[in-house]
Amino acid sequence: MPNPRKVCIIGAGNVGSTFAYTLMQSALAREIVLIDLDADRAQGEAMDLNHGLFFAPPVTIRAGGYDEVAEAALIVITAGAKQKPGESRLDLVQRNVAICKGIMGEIISRTSDAIVIMVTNPVDVLTYVAQEISGWPHGRILGSGTVLDSARFRYLLSDHCKVDPRNVHAYIIGEHGDSEVGVWSMTHIAGVPMDSYCTQICRQTCSDEHRAHILETVRDSAYHVIESKGATYYGVSMALARITAAVLRDENSILTVSLRADGHYGLSGVCLSLPAIVNRTGVERVIDTPLAHHEHEALHHSAAVLKDIIGHVTL
Numbered sequence: 544m545p546n547p548r549k550v551c552i553i554g555a556g557n558v559g560s561t562f563a564y565t566l567m568q569s570a571l572a573r574e575i576v577l578i579d580l581d582a583d584r585a586q587g588e589a590m591d592l593n594h595g596l597f598f599a600p601p602v603t604i605r606a607g608g609y610d611e612v613a614e615a616a617l618i619v620i621t622a623g624a625k626q627k628p629g630e631s632r633l634d635l636v637q638r639n640v641a642i643c644k645g646i647m648g649e650i651i652s653r654t655s656d657a658i659v660i661m662v663t664n665p666v667d668v669l670t671y672v673a674q675e676i677s678g679w680p681h682g683r684i685l686g687s688g689t690v691l692d693s694a695r696f697r698y699l700l701s702d703h704c705k706v707d708p709r710n711v712h713a714y715i716i717g718e719h720g721d722s723e724v725g726v727w728s729m730t731h732i733a734g735v736p737m738d739s740y741c742t743q744i745c746r747q748t749c750s751d752e753h754r755a756h757i758l759e760t761v762r763d764s765a766y767h768v769i770e771s772k773g774a775t776y777y778g779v780s781m782a783l784a785r786i787t788a789a790v791l792r793d794e795n796s797i798l799t800v801s802l803r804a805d806g807h808y809g810l811s812g813v814c815l816s817l818p819a820i821v822n823r824t825g826v827e828r829v830i831d832t833p834l835a836h837h838e839h840e841a842l843h844h845s846a847a848v849l850k851d852i853i854g855h856v857t858l
């Protein structure tokens with residue numbers, strides 16, 4: 544049986560080590576293990592993190608090898624190549640599919656009980672690849688998907704309406720990437736649909752131009768951050784801590800993780816983000832609810848983009 548508070552992070556680069564830093568302060572995990580092809584990097588990150596233990600809740604942190612995954616309740620995969628400036632997430636596909644296959648081989652030879660969160664891009668494609676390779680129930684392998692994009696969307700809406708982002712309910716669904724879809728029809732603040740909230744309560748316009756600008760900003764956020772500082776890691780680490788909490792604490796939280804569509808929204812044979820209940824079993828169920836016609840069309844376009852890539856991947 545897995546240790547319910549042991550988390551293995553595969554890939555100790557920007558995202559993996561920042562997630563470890565976020566996790567060590569969250570009191571969610573009792574053991575954190577960093578695994579990386581670059582063993583020195585993993586060792587160095589573990590040492591650096593350990594030097595902060597005096598200021599953190601009790602947790603052990605170490606670098607290790609793949610045998611560590613045998614007892615892990617949660618395995619988070621951040622290993623791989625990252626986007627270069629101007630490179631789309633989908634350009635990364637072949638490089639990271641090969642890495643993903645190698646890592647999943649190591650995992651499935653040692654455990655069949657953990658929940659796996661895929662983070663490496665293109666995350667939807669790699670979630671699909673990992674599910675296919677493992678043969679595990681699909682819900683046990685999920686992608687971080689658009690949890691981060693939904694957070695970016697909520698932040699921008701909260702800024703527009705001058706309200707706490709935690710009071711904004713809004714989802715980005717579909718691909719974690721260029722074809723992602725902002726679901727305005729599900730967006731509300733304190734139960735008030737976005738349109739009414741803007742016009743009646745915060746007295747801000749939310750014209751089609753405003754909406755398009757907000758969604759464009761969400762979609763291009765990663766490109767802008769990468770152009771400025773080379774990588775994104777703080778926002779995604781907090782999103783990963785949120786998903787980790789949902790799994791380790793069995794929270795039944797609704798999150799837009801990347802999952803295998805199985806008839807939901809009329810889609811199948813693809814992994815992409817949809818609002819779903821996440822708990823200790825991974826993805827328990829998808830919240831399948833009617834979308835506006837144009838949103839439904841956009842979601843199907845996003846799925847088609849991903850299916851096309853999956854069709855070119857050699858498993």
Ligand SMILES: NC(=O)c1ccc[n+]([C@@H]2O[C@H](COP(=O)([O-])OP(=O)(O)OC[C@H]3O[C@@H](n4cnc5c(N)ncnc54)[C@H](O)[C@@H]3O)[C@@H](O)[C@H]2O)c1
Pocket residue numbers: 553554555556557558559578579580581584621622623624625626639642645646661662663664665666687688691719774775776779
């Ligand atoms: N899903 C999201 O929301 C999101 C957000 C940000 C970044 N990412 C993705 O996360 C991934 C990592 O980004 P980063 O900035 O941390 O990159 P990075 O280059 O800083 O770190 C990647 C690490 O993976 C390691 N690695 C490479 N191949 C490996 C293997 N076969 N086994 C074990 N370790 C291996 C490298 O040694 C390196 O330490 C990228 O694919 C990036 O696009 C996803």
